[in-house]
Amino acid sequence: MESSLTQRFKYLKIPAASDYAMIFTTLGIALCCFFFGERITIGDGFGWDGQFSRTMVKDFFNQLVNVGVNDHRFQRILPCAIIHYSLRALSIPLTDYWIIKAFGIFNIMLLIFISYIWSLIADHLKISLKGKWLGFTAFFLNFAVLKWAFYNPTLTDISGYAIGITMLLLFLKNKLTGLYIVTVLGAFTWPIALFIGSLLLFFPKDDINPAPVRFHFNIILAALSAFIVFAGIKYALFHGYVIGFGVTKPVLPVINLSIACSLLYIFFGLKNILNNKSFFDLRFLIGKIHFKRQVIVVITFIAIKAIIFFGSHDHVGLGITKVFGKTMLLCIAQPFIFFISHILFYGPIIILALFMWKSVCRLIQNHGLGLTLCVILSFVLSLNSESRVHIFSYPLIVPFIIKAVDSLKWKKSCYWFMAVLSIILSKAWLIINTQPLNMNVPAEQFREFPFQFYFMNHGPWMSNIMYIVQGSVVLLCGAIIYFFLFHRSNVKNYA
Numbered sequence: 201m202e203s204s205l206t207q208r209f210k211y212l213k214i215p216a217a218s219d220y221a222m223i224f225t226t227l228g229i230a231l232c233c234f235f236f237g238e239r240i241t242i243g244d245g246f247g248w249d250g251q252f253s254r255t256m257v258k259d260f261f262n263q264l265v266n267v268g269v270n271d272h273r274f275q276r277i278l279p280c281a282i283i284h285y286s287l288r289a290l291s292i293p294l295t296d297y298w299i300i301k302a303f304g305i306f307n308i309m310l311l312i313f314i315s316y317i318w319s320l321i322a323d324h325l326k327i328s329l330k331g332k333w334l335g336f337t338a339f340f341l342n343f344a345v346l347k348w349a350f351y352n353p354t355l356t357d358i359s360g361y362a363i364g365i366t367m368l369l370l371f372l373k374n375k376l377t378g379l380y381i382v383t384v385l386g387a388f389t390w391p392i393a394l395f396i397g398s399l400l401l402f403f404p405k406d407d408i409n410p411a412p413v414r415f416h417f418n419i420i421l422a423a424l425s426a427f428i429v430f431a432g433i434k435y436a437l438f439h440g441y442v443i444g445f446g447v448t449k450p451v452l453p454v455i456n457l458s459i460a461c462s463l464l465y466i467f468f469g470l471k472n473i474l475n476n477k478s479f480f481d482l483r484f485l486i487g488k489i490h491f492k493r494q495v496i497v498v499i500t501f502i503a504i505k506a507i508i509f510f511g512s513h514d515h516v517g518l519g520i521t522k523v524f525g526k527t528m529l530l531c532i533a534q535p536f537i538f539f540i541s542h543i544l545f546y547g548p549i550i551i552l553a554l555f556m557w558k559s560v561c562r563l564i565q566n567h568g569l570g571l572t573l574c575v576i577l578s579f580v581l582s583l584n585s586e587s588r589v590h591i592f593s594y595p596l597i598v599p600f601i602i603k604a605v606d607s608l609k610w611k612k613s614c615y616w617f618m619a620v621l622s623i624i625l626s627k628a629w630l631i632i633n634t635q636p637l638n639m640n641v642p643a644e645q646f647r648e649f650p651f652q653f654y655f656m657n658h659g660p661w662m663s664n665i666m667y668i669v670q671g672s673v674v675l676l677c678g679a680i681i682y683f684f685l686f687h688r689s690n691v692k693n694y695a
Contacts, residue, residue, distance in 0.1 A: 216319075222319060223316055226312055226336070227308070227311075227312055229345070229346070230308040230350075233347075234307075234350055239300070239633075240351055242637050242639045246296070247639075248639065250352060250355055252273050252280075253280050253355065254296065254299060256277065256280035257280050257294060258284075258294045268514070269513065270516045271508050271515050271516065273512075275391045275394075275508060283302045287299070304353040306359075310359060311340070313362055314362050314365055317369050321365070321372065321599050324373065325603050327599070328606050330606075337615075337619045342545065343544060343627055344545055344591060347628055347632075348588065355588075358591075360591050363382060363390055364393070364591070364595045367386065379400060382397065384397075384504065394504055396574050396592070398500075399574050402493075402570060403570030404568070404570060406488070406570075407566065408476065408566055408567070408568055411477045413475050413476065413477045414477055418470075418472075418475045422467045422468075425467070425580070426466045426470075432524055432525070433532055436525040439525065449533070450532050457535045458531075462532055465536070465538075465583070466580065473575060474576075475561065531583035533585065533660065534671075538584065540670060541587045541658070541662065542582065542590070543674050544587070544657060545587035546594060547625055548618060548681060553601050554678070560597070560601050560604045564597075571596070575597060587659060588658065610685065621681075632654050634653055637651060637654070
């Protein structure tokens with residue numbers, strides 16, 4: 201008979217041989233990146249955003265209580281606290297060298313953890329062995345891990361990555377206590393974690409059979425959403441929001457095309473994810489009311505927001521209008537810049553999502569309203585072309601892309617092709633540090649080489665020339681994937 205402790209954590213398991221292979225491959229990749237990968241040279245190895253981590257780790261309590269941080273940074277303090285107190289517990293000096301090394305080691309541990317959690321999710325969703333390795337490709341063979349995670353390790357990006365995938369596992373396993381704890385921890389790791397965790401707790405996992413919406417309510421709501429985005433774009437343009445140190449500005453000759461691309465993206469994406477009659481059924485929605493649990497979620501949400509508000513010394517991240525305005529301007533810098541940037545950062549799995557979106561949406565809907573709302577929120581925010589800010593939400597969608605692809609019964613060669621293509625697009629082979637860079641230069645130089653070796657990988661600061669070059673590569677990859685993996689396979693009803 202299992203002990204009560206074993207029963208409580210029975211969703212954890214001893215990895216199978218294939219899972220061990222995946223975990224040790226992840227470890228090998230992480231160690232190679234840690235020991236042999238490039239490191240950012242700007243700001244003494246901390247870059248721009250990493251300066252916050254540097255300051256917090258060196259003097260955590262004083263910085264938090266006496267000096268103070270703004271509300272946006274306050275939502276990222278947990279990884280800094282872990283590094284600070286770990287170094288102190290080990291009597292390691294809080295120098296720049298050891299802080300950078302500690303963050304790198306912490307990222308290695310988190311990536312191994314992510315690999316293990318992915319194996320649990322794949323088993324729960326009954327994903328095949330080939331599908332597991334496709335998931336491995338999606339999670340680890342991309343710019344986010346092969347280059348970014350260790351090029352600028354003092355950011356909290358990988359921590360957000362780990363929190364996001366853990367939330368999904370706990371949601372799928374319906375472990376609400378664990379999900380509640382991770383949501384609280386996530387609130388001080390990644391800004392959107394509190395919103396996503398609260399939605400998943402408010403509407404836990406529920407088995408739903410997707411059925412088409414009557415009276416085209418999904419189309420009406422998708423069109424309304426596109427109109428709101430259009431109004432937001434016009435608002436941002438009228439008020440002249442400044443993005444990316446004033447460098448990111450729409451290319452005026454094609455601005456109408458850029459706006460049209462953003463509106464089409466929102467309309468067709470939401471039209472599919474909203475195509476479930478249960479979500480428009482009042483009796484269904486009333487049946488999801490669980491007063492006690494939902495009150496606890498609301499109280500916790502308000503309490504954490506109060507802690508962030510009163511605990512921070514400056515309030516720069518709570519302006520919804522400001523965040524919305526910036527996102528609306530980022531999405532129209534160039535046509536489909538956000539989609540191109542996401543493919544370059546996360547790999548060709550995003551292209552598979554495009555071709556399989558209808559099937560992916562059905563799989564997500566199968567797990568209830570909470571996950572669907574989280575994906576809707578993440579999808580709308582994906583208009584932001586700074587792809588790294590979506591690293592928390594990325595794991596919420598990838599498993600369902602893999603599950604959808606699993607149904608196609610691809611040959612093994614197709615999976616190898618995706619792995620090779622992922623490595624190519626990851627630009628792990630790219631040398632960013634071609635020469636020493638100085639952070640105290642005019643921001644306009646960010647769109648010129650050698651700064652473009654760094655900024656070409658981040659949508660808002662990608663130059664027009666690199667947009668054309670990389671966009672052409674993405675378009676070519678999309679055509680190859682469609683022709684060899686979909687068209688020639690005679691796959692129907694995948695769009």
